[in-house]
Amino acid sequence: MKEEIFSQLRDALFFFEIEKARELAEKVVELGIDPVEALEEGLAKPLREVGNRFETGEAFITELIASAEVMEAGSEILNKEIVRRGANRESVGKFLIGTVKGDIHSIGKNIVATLLIASGFEVIDLGTDVPTWTFVEKVKELEPDILGLSALMTTTMVKQKEIIGALMDLGLRSSVKIIVGGAPVTKEWVEAIGADAAGFDAGSAVQKALSLMGDT
Ligand code: B12
Missing domain, CATH: 3.40.50.280 (Cobalamin-binding domain)
Incomplete structure (x- = not known):
């Protein structure tokens, strides 16, 4: 299940599907999947891949921007969950x-x-x-x-x-x-x-x- 959601998140990033990424991020939260892992595997890694393709001329700047927007949309939801999970700790x-x-x-x-x-x-x-x-x-x-x-x-x-x-x-x-x-x-x-x-x-x-x- 977890791997399937990560794979769908990757696809959402590659195909610039902002709403889909939001829905999947909500699903990660609902199912209690580790939000840090979802962020790294589902969004950050594929975004770096787009960056590498941009460097080699295989991707355009517009694609880089669109993928980054998907990452931001998904990470907004996942970040909230990461903070929620760590709440009520003493300030270090x-x-x-x-x-x-x-x-x-x-x-x-x-x-x-x-x-x-x-x-x-x-x-x-x-x-x-x-x-x-x-x-x-x-x-x-x-x-x-x-x-x-x-x-x-x-x-x-x-x-x-x-x-x-x-x-x-x-x-x-x-x-x-x-x-x-x-x-x-x-x-x-x-x-x-x-x-x-x-x-x-x-x-x-x-x-x-x-x-x-x-x-x-
Ligand atoms: C997304 C992205 C963008 C987005 C940024 C959106 C946003 N809101 O951040 C947009 C499309 C706007 C963009 C613009 C540009 N980009 Co850009 N971008 C990227 C890309 C693909 C991914 C960066 C990213 O978000 N990675 C995912 C996150 C999770 O990883 P991360 O940033 O590395 O952060 C991790 C660690 O580095 C570390 N970390 C980061 N910060 C900190 C701080 C502290 C204190 C600590 C401890 C750790 C830490 O922890 C993080 C979490 O794991 C990279 C490619 C790459 N391989 O990095 C290019 C890249 C950085 N961009 C590049 C370029 C050239 C540009 C532009 C100049 C393009 C252009 N021609 O206009 C502009 C620059 C605008 C500017 N003045 O800054 C180049 C830089 C090349 C170089 N000179 O070094 C890269 C490397 C792409 C490439 N291969 O050519 N970009």
């Missing part, structure tokens, strides 16, 4: 997150934010295309335990470095742990820019965040 820490300037990719960041909330973090999401200065101001104002920086493009990941540099210049770097993420991020990049950790998927992002809280 304050997590400030956003996608860097010049980058409007939000899906991965939103999944990470959802799983962090489900794991007990208080999450403040600054959204996408966030200027370096806004990250710095918000760190000063809100004093989060962890700052999460999402960048999905090789052209925008440099902003992660810029933000860390700005925090260092203002003497704020040691006040906050920094975890970076997004498809182009590597271990080498983390070391090169002086971040504390990287999350390569939502599960590892939560694990790293919890272990960073242990270090504070």
